[in-house]
Amino acid sequence: MTDAIVVEGVHKRYGDKRALDGLDLTVRRSTVHAVLGPNGAGKTTAVRILSTLLRHDEGRVEVAGFDVRGRAGEVRRRIGLLGQYAAVDEELGGRQNLEMFGRLYHLGVRRAGTRADELLARFGLADTGRGPVKEYSGGMRRRLDLAASLITDPEVLFLDEPTTGLDPRGRAEVWSAVRSLVGGGTTVLLTTQYLEEADQLADRISVIDAGRVAAEGTADELKAMVAGDRIDVVVRDGSQLVAAAQLLGDGAVVDADRRLIGAPAPDRMATLTRTVRALEEAGIEAEDIAVRRPTLDEVFLSLTDRRPERAEVAA
Ligand SMILES: Nc1ncnc2c1ncn2[C@@H]1O[C@H](COP(=O)(O)OP(=O)(O)OP(=O)(O)O)[C@@H](O)[C@H]1O
Ligand SMILES: [Mg+2]
Structure with a gap:
């Protein structure tokens, strides 16, 4: 079986700025892989390339067995993305938001409604009533974001800093939501600046700095490496x-x-x-x-x- 994500020698420049400088990454199916790096390391750039939102200059990138450049449509059908910044509409309620995402992905009205209810229940948001998202706590918002990224039941899910800015409780809520996904076979690539998050959630960790991998392994392997x-x-x-x-x-x-x-x-x-x-x-x-x-x-x-x-x- 092919790997869920293959990144080989990827370069990306913004003008003179090298955001990715020979990035390599392999993620096996149904595993959680953390890309751990400080501000400006190239995490968001990598996620945007993997999710077909940005084109790389050089190198090979495959997601779910398809090349992100040549077969972007095939890739898009199989992925979900939780961006670094929230995608949900603050003025709408949780269910309304999920229904809207469902319609964007061409689920019919009824299917969008039932899918919204399923996801709200799954992420502990079923009893949030009709209140707008702006009244939600940080943890609730991020779980709703996560639910929105799962509308199409993706094979591969990208989470760009899913818990940045959350308090410990909100973080724990998101962690347990992510854990529940992997049991279902979803491959997750998450970026984080929190070592603890990588340690808690990921099967393998790539430490990146200045657009390339500084080290890769399980948390224990990395600890032993140093x-x-x-x-x-x-x-x-x-x-x-x-x-x-x-x-x-x-x-x-x-x-x-x-x-x-x-x-x-x-x-x-x-x-x-x-x-x-x-x-x-x-x-x-x-x-x-x-x-x-x-x-x-x-x-x-x-x-x-x-x-x-x-x-x-x-x-
Ligand atoms: N649109 C852009 N134009 C120019 N430079 C950019 C652009 N986007 C990112 N960069 C630069 O590329 C580098 C990598 O940025 P990127 O956003 O991928 O880092 P990151 O690891 O996601 O950081 P953070 O943890 O702050 O989100 C940084 O030096 C950043 O300033
Ligand atoms: Mg970023």
């Missing part, structure tokens, strides 16, 4: 932070607010033992010491070569 466990030390007395950081060596990062120093721990237990001893000899009291795996945040920062902001340390 290798290296970390050691965290919280000192009791903030005035000893600098001295403690020096003991931990070159890679130490200080978070003054939390009185925390983080550093690489390549040999785990040996690092731990050495650190405990060195702190003791220097007369620095530690409130907490732990060795742990890197977080996805740390992986992301190291892969996209963006250093974490170092808190200012008063010397």
